[in-house]
Amino acid sequence: MTPILPDSLLVLERGWLSANNILFFEGEQATLVDSGYVTHAGQTVALVGHALAGRQLTRLVNTHSHSDHIGGNAALKAAYDCEIIVPAGLHAAIADWDEDALLLSPLGQQSARFQHDSLISAGAEIAMGGLNWQALAVPGHDMEALAYYCPEKRILISGDALWENGFGVIFPELFGEADGLLHTRQTLEMLSRLPIDAIIPGHGRPFASIDEAFERAFRRIAQFENNIEQLAWHAIKVGVSFAMLERRSIPRERFADFVFSLPFAVDVNARFLGMTPDALVAKVERELLLVNALRLEDGMFVAG
Amino acid sequence: MSAMLQSPCINICKMDAASGLCIGCWRTIDEITVWSRSDDAARSHILAAVARRRMENEPETGHPTKNSTDHD
Structure with missing residues (x-):
């Protein structure tokens, strides 16, 4: 079911490579949440400009600092001179442009460097689209991520903490850090206690089937808690799929080298799965073809 | 609101100026x-x-994207 959303916000939804952009209208001004992937930035500026219809974009707020959420920040700043507001915990990673902490290097992703103007912390309130939104800490997929919740309209902007079907890859354990799974569970439990009528996720359509989404998310986190190899394998598939979305297509015979060029895939395999390189590539190929994340056309692998 | 039809977005997301x-x-x-x-x-x-534009344009201009494989 598609939820009815307030007229003071507009979701700009494209494919998975660019996170949703949520534009809030505030009289003659406007605020945007998240900015998509860097290779789409020109179109993002155009979409926002069209929807602004003469209003001024004064603020850009991020849910977290992954490449598919911040890739348009620099271009939007250049086009509209908006204030860029990021979650407080990301101050150092962005200020120092730490490509490891921002997950750019490990995942083979690009972004365009920007500098934020201010920070928002969990517990803060921010008015967007004439509504009050609470910034909620939603650690897990990104330990510093924030979600934005409007109690009056019972709407949650969840970023990658909760989607209609699952949530963003839980990275911490896969990088040898602690408590990503625990925090993800606690985040889901916190969110599931909120009265929510509509969720605007970081990816995919806005949805109103809240209970079903939580059921799927809790089922998935339980699987990962019981079997870390399952998380590792899921993460490798997602990482390769995402990289292929950017790459679009590659000759089949070069696919193995492409997978090996992604440090994340190689490291996670070495740390958790221990498959031979050939076995890893064969399994990635097979499973991505099976779910149409890859298609084979004339000897080329094409992103699904 | 009923909205089940899938978006035609294929993650290229670049405008053709012309x-x-x-x-x-x-x-x-x-x-x-x-x-x-x-x-x-x-x-x-x-x-x-979208379908009409594809039909009108693809035969003349070739493929709109480097990985489109519509051919006979």
């Missing part, structure tokens, strides 16, 4: 902007326009 269409999905900026607020009637209207 045609004013996305080189990936053949939609205008306005059509991409309104997609999430469109019901299935409006979506099918957009998808029909």
